[in-house]
Amino acid sequence: MSIRKATSADASGILACLAAAFEVYRESYTPAAFADTALTPETIQGRFQEMTVFVATMESGEIVGTIACSVVNPEEGHIRGMAILPAAQGSGIAARLLAHAEVHFRQRNCKRISLDTTAPLKRAIRFYKRSGFSPSGKVQDFFGMHLYEYVKTI
Secondary structure, three states: OEEEEOOHHHHHHHHHHHHHHHHHHHHHOOHHHHHHHHOOOOHHHHHHHHOEEEEEEOOOOOEEEEEEEEEEEOOEEEEEEEEEOHHHOOOOHHHHHHHHHHHHHHHOOOOEEEEEEOOOOHHHHHHHHHOOOEEEEEEEEEOOEEEEEEEEEO
């Protein structure tokens, strides 16, 4: 498995990864929140324009994980759209993608990383906490759902 910067040619593989990873949560999300999370062929183009997207690929080229990163201010990086194919979950890919994102942010002199998550993503929340993230207390509306911010100092 290797991690590399994604290109627009990876869009279909990223969309497939996001769809597979989040499908189990569809009923727990509002329709608009799910669409914003799983993306579409149109909205993924905006993700590529606004963020640096990385993919984890197998030797075959199959995309098994993804994460998107953006520098929101000179001190803070933000993570969005982290997903691992269900068959690959629990194999360490998420930890490797997160470590890759942290290096990306350190290279840009960020001191803090933020991410937002929803209550149904209990497994992801446990992973973020084990990875050094803590709830900031900031809660926003996300298409009719609560969106909880987690932060980590790097």
